[in-house]
Amino acid sequence: MRNWIFVKVLTNEPGLYGWGEATLEWHTRSVVGAIEDVSELIIGEDPHRIEHLWQMMWRQHFWHGSGVVRSTAISGIDIALWDLLGKSHGVPCHRLWGGPVRDEIRLYCHLGGGKLESFYETPVDSAKQFGELARNAVDDGFSAFKSMAVPPTLPLEGLKPVKAAEACVAAMREAVGDDVDIMVDCHARPSPAMGLKFATALEPYGLYFLEEPCWPENPESLAAINRAVSTPIATGERLTHLAAFRDLFAVRGCEVCQLDLTHCGGFTEARRIAALADAHRISLAPHNPQGPVSTAASLEFGFAQPSYVICESVHNDVPWRDDVVSEGFEVDPTRRIVTPNTRPGLGIEINEAEVKKHPFEQEVPQRVFYQDGSVGDW
Ligand SMILES: [Mg+2]
Numbered sequence: 001m002r003n004w005i006f007v008k009v010l011t012n013e014p015g016l017y018g019w020g021e022a023t024l025e026w027h028t029r030s031v032v033g034a035i036e037d038v039s040e041l042i043i044g045e046d047p048h049r050i051e052h053l054w055q056m057m058w059r060q061h062f063w064h065g066s067g068v069v070r071s072t073a074i075s076g077i078d079i080a081l082w083d084l085l086g087k088s089h090g091v092p093c094h095r096l097w098g099g100p101v102r103d104e105i106r107l108y109c110h111l112g113g114g115k116l117e118s119f120y121e122t123p124v125d126s127a128k129q130f131g132e133l134a135r136n137a138v139d140d141g142f143s144a145f146k147s148m149a150v151p152p153t154l155p156l157e158g159l160k161p162v163k164a165a166e167a168c169v170a171a172m173r174e175a176v177g178d179d180v181d182i183m184v185d186c187h188a189r190p191s192p193a194m195g196l197k198f199a200t201a202l203e204p205y206g207l208y209f210l211e212e213p214c215w216p217e218n219p220e221s222l223a224a225i226n227r228a229v230s231t232p233i234a235t236g237e238r239l240t241h242l243a244a245f246r247d248l249f250a251v252r253g254c255e256v257c258q259l260d261l262t263h264c265g266g267f268t269e270a271r272r273i274a275a276l277a278d279a280h281r282i283s284l285a286p287h288n289p290q291g292p293v294s295t296a297a298s299l300e301f302g303f304a305q306p307s308y309v310i311c312e313s314v315h316n317d318v319p320w321r322d323d324v325v326s327e328g329f330e331v332d333p334t335r336r337i338v339t340p341n342t343r344p345g346l347g348i349e350i351n352e353a354e355v356k357k358h359p360f361e362q363e364v365p366q367r368v369f370y371q372d373g374s375v376g377d378w
Helices: 028-042 051-061 067-088 116-121 129-141 159-176 192-205 217-227 241-252 265-280 292-302
Strands: 005-012 016-021 104-112 144-147 181-185 209-211 233-235 330-331 336-340
Touching: 005 067, 016 067, 016 292, 028 051, 028 067, 051 265, 067 181, 067 265, 104 192, 129 159, 144 159, 144 217, 159 181, 159 192, 192 209, 192 217, 217 241, 241 265, 265 292
Parallel strands: 104 144, 144 181, 181 209, 209 233
Antiparallel strands: 005 016, 104 336, 330 336
C-alpha cells in the first residue's frame, strides 16, 4: 500500500552517509520532487550543522515547510542527517541526545500485522474476526495491538455503527483478557458528535488509547472528547510542525501525542514537540506504519525521550521487509520488546540491490463513500 521513500544523504567523506525515510502514501511522486527542490538549499553545506540546515529547509524558498509534502521531504533529510552525525561520532543517535532513558521499548502491532486487508478492511459487523485477529497478535508475542473497529459514518447516525464498534471491542477484550492493551484508531472518520458517541460506548473496555476520534483540524472537539471520557485520546500523526502541536496541547486535545518523525520535521522538530509535550505531561507514541527506517528512527527517539510509551510497528505488510534492511536493535520475539541499538546512527543498513527489486507502484486507492453516495474519510 505504501511506497517507502528512503533518503540517502551523501558527503564528500568516503563512506560517510545517512539514511532517512520520507514515505507519504499517495503522495510519492510529490515527495520525491519536494526532496529534489529542498536539496538545492543544502547541497554543498556542512552536514554536521543540522539545526542550521533545518532552518534553511524550513524557512528559505519563502514558503515555510509546514505543508505535509515539504515537511515530509524535510523530515527524510533531517533523519538522514542525524544518522550521519551518529556515524560521524561512532554512537547511536539516542546517545547524541543524552543517552538511553530506558532499558527496553514495547512494540505494538496492527491487527493482522499490517496486512492491508486485515487491518483496514475487516468489516465491523465481523466482531468474531476481530477477536480472532486479536488472539493472533497475542500469540505473536504482542502485549498491545491496534484495530480499526470504528466504521465510517455520516456526520450523524444512530445506534447501529456504535453497537457494531462496541461488539468488535468487546470481542477483542474477551479474546485477550485484561492484561493486553487494546487501541482503536478511528482514522478521524467520525464527526465530533459521532466521535463522542464512540468514545463513550468504548469507555468500559479500558482502551489503552482511542485515536483520532474526529478531524485533527478540530483541536477543540478533540479536547471536548478527551474531557468527556477517561480513555486517553491520541492524535498528532497529521500535524506537521511545532505550532500545530502547541495549539493542540494548549486546549488539551490529547493525552497521547502521535507525532510522526517522517512528517513532523524529523528529529530536529520532534525534539521540540517532545519538550512541549513534556511541559503538558502528554505521552509520546509516534505514528509509524511506514518502512524500516522510520521504525529505527522511532526507537532511537524513544530511547532518548522519557515520555515515550510505546512503538507502533508493522511486521507483516510485505514479505520482503527484512530483505531490504539490517537493523541494529534486538527484538525479543516472545514479548515483542526491543533493546537498544548499539551501532552508530540509526544502526541500520539498507540493501540497495534489494530495494531496486521493488520499484514504485501506484498505491491502491482507498476511497470511502457513505451509503448515500457522499464522500467519507478513509
Ligand atoms: Mg492513525
